[in-house]
Amino acid sequence: MNVVVREIRKNDIDEVMEIERMCFSVPWSKEAFLLEITKNKCAHYAVAEIDNRVVGYGGFWVVVDEGHITNIAVHPDFRFLGVGSAIMEEMLNIAKKKAVTSMTLEVRxxxxxxxxxxxxxxxxxxxxxxxxxxxxxxxxxxxWKYDV
Structure with missing residues (x-):
């Protein structure tokens, strides 16, 4: 399977929301995602597609030279196929371009x-x-990852 990772677009939100609801017991709202991708200048989000279907997404904020991963999720039917890795690679590439030197996240x-x-x-x-x-x-x- 060929995984394509690209910048999120507004018309991806419904598919992202479907994944969000499947993956998280306290999902973000549609409005929260829309604000992230349209208003938050610190936010960077990407989606992963297989055969033109959104199967995962991830996002992070850049604050000065640090990145904070806000969320990453993969549709349950597409786990363990490299989707999460592809999203992480893209987020780290974006972080490097934004002069991020370290990144952090919280995980259950x-x-x-x-x-x-x-x-x-x-x-x-x-x-x-x-x-x-x-x-x-x-x-x-x-x-934390200190060597972005």
């Missing part, structure tokens, strides 16, 4: 698959946010 303690993806790209756990997730008060693992 129970999300071992996501942690493995991040570790593959050089992110390392450095801390914990206790009770971070609203739905079940699960801890978040804080991860």
């Amino acid at each position: 303690e129970s999300n071992i698959a996501a942690q493995a993806l991040y570790k593959k790209f050089g992110f390392r756990p450095v801390g914990r946010r206790r009770g971070y997730y609203q739905d079940n008060k699960e801890d978040a693992i804080i991860m």
Whole structure:
């Protein structure tokens, strides 16, 4: 399967929302995504497509020289096919172009698959946010990559 990663467009939002609802117990609203891609000048979002179907997305904010990954998700039917890796590669490429030197993110303690993806790209756990997730008060693992 050929995965194509490109900048998100407004007409991708419905497919992104479908994935968002499948992947997260507390999904972002459609309005939040629209604000991110139309108004937030710090935000950079990409989608992954297979056969012209959006199967994943990811985004991050640039604050001075740091990047903060806000979200990354892959449709459950398309996991373990390299989609998440393709999205991460694109986000890191964009970050380099924006002179980002380090990146951070929070990930659920129970999300071992996501942690493995991040570790593959050089992110390392450095801390914990206790009770971070609203739905079940699960801890978040804080991860950093210092050599973008």
